[in-house]
Amino acid sequence: MLEKALDPLVPYPGSTEVPWKSRCKKCEMVLDPGPTLHNIRGSQGGCGFCAERGIDPSKPGYLYLVVHDGHQALKWGIANLEQRLAQHLSQHWRLVARWNFDLTRDAWAFERQIKAWVRGQGIPKALAADQMKYRGHTETAYLSDMTLQLLSAYIESLTGRCPESPKPRG
Ligand SMILES: [Zn+2]
Known part of the structure; x- marks a missing residue:
């Protein structure tokens, strides 16, 4: 999660297939439902909002x-x-x-x-x-x-x- 700049907001849901509510540290958007750990480990991973807009909120x-x-x-x-x-x-x-x-x-x-x-x-x-x-x-x-x-x-x-x-x- 932290590698993808996501802050977990709740404890690990117990399964890699269950969405994990979290906050994107780049855009500060709360992802609810969040990504599943399975998706995060995949190639896309990370915050969908940031990915969709093709911007990095932590950069100029x-x-x-x-x-x-x-x-x-x-x-x-x-x-x-x-x-x-x-x-x-x-x-x-x-x-x-x-x-x-x-x-x-x-x-x-x-x-x-x-x-x-x-x-x-x-x-x-x-x-x-x-x-x-x-x-x-x-x-x-x-x-x-x-x-x-x-x-x-x-x-x-x-x-x-x-x-x-x-x-x-x-
Ligand atoms: Zn984001």
């Missing part, structure tokens, strides 16, 4: 804000590889702003707060899963529902700092 990363003129939509998200942003940019998303973090875990926490704030206003997702080649549709909104200026300002107040570059525009 960034929170980004991009816009798509064709869809008239904005998107926020996190990554710790430049490649991730490049994927979206290749699909005609434009970078509006980014905030760098020493730990992607901190960016992740902000990402969740942003989602709660946007959805809490009754603003729906702008895109469906099949419209995004590189995923991440759950962090989108139409510009008619949420402007770049408003979301940038919210993120600045949330993080307590201005974006690195480029500056928000428009």
Whole structure:
């Protein structure tokens, strides 16, 4: 468990086939049901959330804000590889702003707060899963529902700092 950065939250369930409730030490997500010891020993192992997103929350990363003129939509998200942003940019998303973090875990926490704030206003997702080649549709909104200026300002107040570059525009 510890080799895979998982903290057991309950005693060993007594079988390698029974899910073991645990907390991922990288993203701090509680895995309930957790992985079974059998799976952990296998090739995949570890936290499914971290694996699925292809990010390492314990490494430097960034929170980004991009816009798509064709869809008239904005998107926020996190990554710790430049490649991730490049994927979206290749699909005609434009970078509006980014905030760098020493730990992607901190960016992740902000990402969740942003989602709660946007959805809490009754603003729906702008895109469906099949419209995004590189995923991440759950962090989108139409510009008619949420402007770049408003979301940038919210993120600045949330993080307590201005974006690195480029500056928000428009
Ligand atoms: Zn994790």
